[in-house]
Amino acid sequence: xxxxxxxxxxxxxxxxxxxxxxxxxxxxxxQVYVDxxxxxxxxxxxxxxxxLSKVPHSTFAARRGVPGGHSARLAEEFRVAETKMPQGTYYxxxxxxxxxxxxxxxxxxxxxxxxxxxxxxxxxxRLLEPELESLPDHDQHGFHLYYxxxxxLSDRPxxxxxxxxxxxxxxxxxxxxxxxxxxxxxxxFNRNQ
Numbered sequence: 001x002x003x004x005x006x007x008x009x010x011x012x013x014x015x016x017x018x019x020x021x022x023x024x025x026x027x028x029x030x031q032v033y034v035d036x037x038x039x040x041x042x043x044x045x046x047x048x049x050x051x052l053s054k055v056p057h058s059t060f061a062a063r064r065g066v067p068g069g070h071s072a073r074l075a076e077e078f079r080v081a082e083t084k085m086p087q088g089t090y091y092x093x094x095x096x097x098x099x100x101x102x103x104x105x106x107x108x109x110x111x112x113x114x115x116x117x118x119x120x121x122x123x124x125x126r127l128l129e130p131e132l133e134s135l136p137d138h139d140q141h142g143f144h145l146y147y148x149x150x151x152x153l154s155d156r157p158x159x160x161x162x163x164x165x166x167x168x169x170x171x172x173x174x175x176x177x178x179x180x181x182x183x184x185x186x187x188x189f190n191r192n193q
Contacts, residue, residue: 004041005107007176007188013042014189017057024057032057034172036086038104053084053169059155059190060144060174073118080164100164101128104175110182112175114151116167122160123167125151125174132178143181144174 003009013030017023025031029043033052044052081089081100089102092115099117106112113129126149144152152159153170161167177187 004043005039006042007107010040010042011188014057015191018059018191022057024054031055032173034169036084038086038102038172038175039107040173040176051083053165055169055173056154056161056166060152060170060177060187077118077164080168084165085168099126100168102168104172106176106179108176108179110175110179112171112178114171114175116164116171118164119158119160122158122162123164124158124160125153125167125171127151132182142187143178144187145178 010032013025013032016030017025031043032055033041033044034055035041035052040055041052077100078091081091081102085100086102086104089100092099092101097115099115101113101115104112104114111129112127114125115128116123116125127145128149131149132143132145146152146159150159151171151174153161153167153174161170173189177189180186180188
């Protein structure tokens with residue numbers, strides 16, 4: 001098995017699942033996870049350092065409900081934020097700006113501040129910092145980032161994820177992928193891009 005932080009092995013895991021049109025690989029050691037610090041890794045590694053969130057392997061895209069009451073959903077969000085998301089994650093409840101604010105520091109030491117919110121259908125993530133959408137060479141498709149700052153987390157309409165945990169995990173993988181784009185490479189976690 002490849003080193004759990006081998007970026008090429010992580011990329012190949014995404015490609016293999018996308019080729020089979022599935023969100024998750026069949027083998028546990030090919031599953032991509034994110035830990036509470038935002039570190040992307042292959043396989044659970046048997047470590048007990050922190051709870052891990054599975055990253056859905058479906059295609060990131062830029063073209064193109066949680067059941068139960070509000071209080072039950074919010075209680076589940078608090079549980080996920082406390083157990084699966086980075087230390088310092090907090091809930092912003094300003095009118096019009098509700099959501100979970102968190103910071104990801106990638107393997108390349110780049111920091112991304114994001115806000116995940118439930119829009120009534122699914123969880124969307126907005127990039128707060130750095131301001132990538134104003135870069136002169138910003139390409140919505142290549143960055144998987146709309147000019148509004150919303151990150152495209154799926155190829156489904158709306159570009160969200162069904163749970164806060166999946167939105168967080170996908171956004172951490174997105175941040176690592178965008179590091180490669182910022183270095184002049186194609187987004188590494190989409191097959192045929």
